[in-house]
Amino acid sequence: MKWTETLIATLREDPQEAEIPSHRLMLRAGLMRKLASGLYTWLPLGLRVLRKVENIVREEMDRAGALEILMPILQPRELWEKSGRWESMDAIMLKARTHGGRELVLGPTHEEVVTGLVAGEISSYRRLPVNLYQINTKFRDEIRPRFGVMRSREFIMKDGYSFDLDEAGADRSYRLMYEAYQRIFRRCGLEAMAVEADTGMMGGRESHEFMVPAETGEDEIAVCPGCGYSANVEQAAVREGQFNGARTGEAVREVPTPGLRTVEELAEFFSASPRRFIKTLIYLAGGKPVAVLVRGDREINESKLAKKLGGAQPVLADGETILRVTGAPLGFSGPVGLEGIGILADYSVAEIADGITGGNREDLHLVNVNIDRDCPGLEFVDLALAAAGDPCPSCGKPIAVRRGIEVGHVFKLGTKYSRALGAVVKDEAGGERPAIMGCYGIGVSRTVAAVIEQHNDDRGIVWPAAVAPYQVLVLALAPDQPGVPEAAEEIISALAPTGRDILYDDRPASAGVKFNDADLIGFPVRITVGKRFLRTGLAEVKHRASEEVHTVPPEEVPALVDRLLA
Ligand SMILES: [Zn+2]
DSSP states (O other): OBGGGSOOOOOSSOOTTOOSHHHHHHHHTTSEEEEETTEEEEOHHHHHHHHHHHHHHHHHHHHTTOEEOOOOSEEEHHHHHHHTHHHHTGGGOEEEEOTTOOEEEEOSOOHHHHHHHHHHHOOBGGGOOEEEEEEEEEEOOOSSOBTGGGBOSEEEEEEEEEEESSHHHHHHHHHHHHHHHHHHHHHTTOOOEEEEOOOGGGOOSEEEEEEEEOTTOSEEEEEOTTTOOEEETTTOOOOOOOOOOOOOOOOOEEEEOTTOOSHHHHHHHHTOOGGGBEEEEEEEETTEEEEEEEETTOOBOHHHHHHHTTTOOOEEOOHHHHHHHHSSOTTOOOSTTOOSSEEEEEGGGTTOSSEEEEOSSTTEEEEEEOHHHHSTTOOEEOOBOOOTTSBOTTTOSBOEEEEEEEEEEEEEEETHHHHHHTOEEEOTTSOEEEOEEEEEEEEHHHHHHHHHHHSEETTEEOOOGGGOSOSEEEEESSTTSTTHHHHHHHHHHHHGGGTOOEEEEOOOOOHHHHHHHHHHHTOSEEEEESHHHHHHSOEEEEETTTOOEEEEOGGGHHHHHHHHHO
8 A cells, every 4th residue: 555545644743632642642643533522533544453453353252152243333222121221321321212203322332232132032042152242333421531532432342242051151151251352452462461340330240351551541450469369449359447546535526627628638637647537428329318438548439339339329419418417518527426327337447546527517527536436336348449558358468559441341240131131041951041141342442542552652653563554664765766666666566475564655755754654653664765775775674663673685575574573
């Protein structure tokens, strides 16, 4: 392919809206353009990368025995009523109505459709297991799309769904997908790690996320250097409170704290560590208020809280609700004497000695609070977000926290959807059983961005060969000089039998512009021919990643390229 015959539009300047390297580089290198918030057009260069990632995914899914299908992205309301998610996932769904009055949703995921399909097609255990997948567009109405295709509204996903007769079969399907995912990310040139994950809104019992460690990642991963335990911090158990000192035995005392609401303000006022505060947050879960206690230096893990509350997604209560249930405005809530409302206490508050907390009256806090003495009968549970230094739930050594990008997710779903949608099969004994499901996602467009996050430098992208838009760039300097185009063509012909993707930069542009573009787009190998080639008969071959430069005659180019791309 000649550069002048394709559409490559690089940008000189960093786009202002781009906050992370992949977003900035995908725009600058001309891989994509923004249409509107969270919506992107893939340009020819970017689409080549996307297709290569898709093909790796497809090959590994097929190899693992999964069958490719393609489902509609518009889905009828009735299906979602059956699973109960028409309401519960409303926040991220884009709903539409046809002229005929039928209600539809632009699919954020496809459990309902695929389970309905299997319910209609498979009725005997003899047809199981079956694992169906697609590579298709999804739509989730993110409140705050950002970071380009890392968190967009519309995105390409591979989603797969396995159906088994029994638990042993479901375990086997899960393991096959887990292993396929490891191969997929390795082939894409990604260093990805599988971590224990929360099952969240999908339901189900076990799940792993595939995380690409990157400082720009939106997820936090708890990693134990001692035993290798790793989990999303949302999932990581935080078992114990840490003893933080002896008690004086003094009685609870009221202290006026006019206008002081936050732990930071109060810590300064009392000259006390945030670890002495019993932070009291009022949440609403399914419309019901609940008080949640956590130590001042810790954060509530809303995903753990949701589970303790039976699945309802908790939201922080508004000021009016707080005033009604505690008698004080926001910032002065505390557990002592708090009545008529459920209280959930994190382990971290159990051992606070002579703690400080809100007095449930405006401008008032309490000191010398010891929770077992002053709020008897509370049960302590795990509600805190894991943090660096917490004891590893597996071996007790302090954990580290790293940031990561979630590129894949595997779940054991159980029978939630097969029961709801009637995916029931006859077993050997003639009885009926709901199929046991697993579901498996890969963010295909996000994987492209993740590869860039792991492979870039100050000049641009450094593509791994397997997903580069073109593996080899043949760059002609002064292509109007007699002999130069012929030399470039000779090298391209010599490379043809290797099956490499080759782009020929035939533009009459300056060397500086051409070299900068080559580095920005990040072709793994660049072969330069120009006046020097005419003089010496040697082409310059440069490896983008290692910056190795070789000067070789054209006949040696194919073997060298093979070696550099290996
Ligand atoms: Zn450990």
